Amino acid sequence: MRNILLIFRRDYLGYVKAWGFWLSLAAVPLFMIIGAALAGFAAQSSPVRYFAVVEPGSIYADAIEAEFQRREQADAERTSEIAEQLDLPAMTEDEARAAAEGASVASRKFIPVPAPAESIDGLRPYLLGEKTVSGPLGDKPLFAAFVLAEDGSELEYWSDDVNVDQLRYLGQDAMLRLARRDALTEAGLDEDFLQNVDDAAFAVPARRIRTVEEQDAAGNEVTMADRAPMFVAGGLAYFLWLMVFSIIQYLLMGTIEERSNKIFDTLLTSVKLPELLAGKLLAVFAVTSTMMLSWGLFAFAGGTVVATQIPGVGNIIEPFAAALANPAIIVPGLISFILGYIMYGMIFMALGSLCDTIQEAQTLLSPMMILLMLPMFAIFIAFQDPGSPLVDIASWIPFFTPFLLILRMPHDPPLWEVFAQMGLMAAFALLILWLSTKVYRAGAVHGAGIGDMGGMLKRMVGLKGKAA
Structure with missing residues (x-):
């Protein structure tokens, strides 16, 4: 046993005395901290971009704004659910509204501005960064523009950046909801009809079968335990x-x-x-x-x-x-x-x-x-x-x-x-x-x-x- 311990001590000290061991030991938590900091910094430092909607009225612009608000409301509801699961103190209605508004301002990375031109040719210098438009955060280039097609069959998305697609996807969802609302209206149904149907659907909670004694003690709901x-x-x-x-x-x-x-x-x-x-x-x-x-x-x-x-x-x-x-x-x-x-x-x-x-x-x-x-x-x-x-x-x-x-x-x-x-x-x-x-x-x-x-x-x- 003594010889085993001697070999153990020799090899163990040989490994831990090497500078590479301590470097690899510190690398994992260091990279985790740096990665988390960079992810948070990237989320906070993501630039705010301007976009415009070119259309005769404001139907599509209102639909896109409504989609922004719907997502912000959904985020606020998820935050409330997490707070409820963690048994955090409940916020008053005014506090919840203020928190939601603050979150929307902080998370809104795309801000609508009046269209500086009515055609794609007129918008071209703004989209290419040759000219700027005025907005809540000062003068900036126009990041993207939604332009209604001449035949009214499409809402075209124009941008010089082909890699950032969040705004385009949001516009697609907004158009889908707008089409559903119009179809419901034509059918004589309220625009909340589908939401009311969804709310009326039966819930399917998870239950775990247990013995009678276990169920009396722990209940039948599936929990993290x-x-x-x-x-x-x-x-x-x-x-x-x-x-x-x-x-x-x-x-x-x-x-x-x-x-x-x-x-x-x-x-x-x-x-x-x-x-x-x-x-x-x-x-x-x-x-x-x-x-x-x-x-x-x-x-x-x-x-x-x-x-x-x-x-x-x-x-x-x-x-x-x-x-x-x-x-x-x-x-x-x-x-x-x-x-x-x-x-x-x-x-x-x-x-x-x-x-x-x-x-x-x-x-x-x-x-x-x-x-x-x-x-x-x-x-x-x-x-x-x-x-x-x-x-x-x-x-x-x-x-x-x-x-x-x-x-x-x-x-x-x-x-x-x-x-x-x-x-x-x-x-x-x-x-x-x-x-x-x-x-x-x-x-x-x-x-x-x-x-x-x-x-x-x-x-x-x-x-x-x-x-x-």
Whole structure:
């Protein structure tokens, strides 16, 4: 045990003392902060643009303005619903109206102005930025213009910028609503007829069937507490995948360096090969755990700040914390996590021991990436439909079992399947451990390379042909 700890300490300190480790450790939260700041800045700094509607009257201009107001009202209603779910203090009617007006002013990025000309030829210099039009924010070029076609069959959208389509899509929705209103009016129906029909439709609330005792205690509504276990299981499965993905560079680069510098010969004079492997695998696990723990603490600190600033957020976090503390999820999850890490870690370490240069290691990266992407596809399918027969079958494939067993736990799979799949993982991990030790010994000690893998595998399974 002492030798394992010595190898662990040597490798772990070697990794964490490197400046690249701390750079990669700080990169993720730093990029998240920068990305969030840039996204917020981009949303706030998006320029306000002028547009005009050219028509004999104001029918289409009024329809477009009504569509703006409808969307702003819908945003205000969604904000009120979120506030109600978070148990925030209810606003008075005047406060709600003022907030909606403030939000509309802040979010309105397209402002109508009087058309400076009545034809597209007259509008051309304004649309090309050669002339400006006056508006609430001063003089600006005309960004776009809606021009009614000569035959009255189309409302043409003209602009020099072909990439910003929000205004055109809003105009399409406005024309659709205007056509519906006119059709209802011609039919002698009120323009709110369709909305009243929609409001009269039956709601379809989600209910969860429970035992009588559970229903008396928790009710039958589907809440976040019902959905949280699946999100937690998905997070654990993805966390395992991310851990496995992160160890590739450490195991490959570290093993190549020690092989090329003949460090293995020195180490094996003091420790046994199994102790060397255990110490290295434990060190890489500790390195990646340090990174994940640091990022987790960053996320926890950020969540705590948000929870203190926004009342009611704690009510959202509570179901996830309860699901994470559920032994039926966390115990199989931890077992799957450890066995899956050992399986993949030993595979990568064994393959790295066969490489002398980074170029040789790069030839192994493609199959390794494919091997890692397959579990990610399985995780995605299982998250969408954990009861899929494909998931049931794939969960018996040892390379997928660590991830899929975690995702199946919130759906209470048969207990015999849980124990059988954990036993399968343990047996396969032992097999991988045995094979990887053989490959590692051949590569690190005897200098075998990638080209010798076929012969090594034949000797391991006793299929070596007779000498000619």
